[in-house]
Amino acid sequence: MKIFFYVVLTILTLLAVSSGMTKILLLQQDVDFFGKYGFTNPILMAYGAIQLLGGILLVLPKSRVVGAILVAITFLISAVVLVMENNIPLTIVTFICVLLLGFIIKRSYSSVSVSS
Numbered sequence: 001m002k003i004f005f006y007v008v009l010t011i012l013t014l015l016a017v018s019s020g021m022t023k024i025l026l027l028q029q030d031v032d033f034f035g036k037y038g039f040t041n042p043i044l045m046a047y048g049a050i051q052l053l054g055g056i057l058l059v060l061p062k063s064r065v066v067g068a069i070l071v072a073i074t075f076l077i078s079a080v081v082l083v084m085e086n087n088i089p090l091t092i093v094t095f096i097c098v099l100l101l102g103f104i105i106k107r108s109y110s111s112v113s114v115s116s
Contacts, residue, residue, distance in 0.1 A: 013059060016074075020049065075094050
């Protein structure tokens with residue numbers, strides 16, 4: 001189970017960091033996609049910064065829960081936009097990522113409680 005935890009953590013961290021960077025760098029695909037739903041460039045950059053921060057916090061055991069919560073919130077926002085776009089397959093993948101972030105939170109919180 002420990003290996004599964006670290007594999008999931010690594011994948012989610014890479015997803016959060018890469019997703020955040022594409023928004024911070026204002027890649028055209030993100031600007032066009034989120035722009036249709038009212039995201040201005042500054043809002044998109046701030047959104048990306050939160051995803052990037054969450055991804056960085058996921059790496060550190062003491063801040064992992066906070067990082068997972070930040071990433072989960074941003075992924076849920078993305079899921080809402082994806083539903084509005086009627087992109088159901090990617091919405092399902094995004095919700096699976098949110099569930100896996102819940103797994104990370106649960107495992108991290110229980111390990112912090114035990115070691116305290």
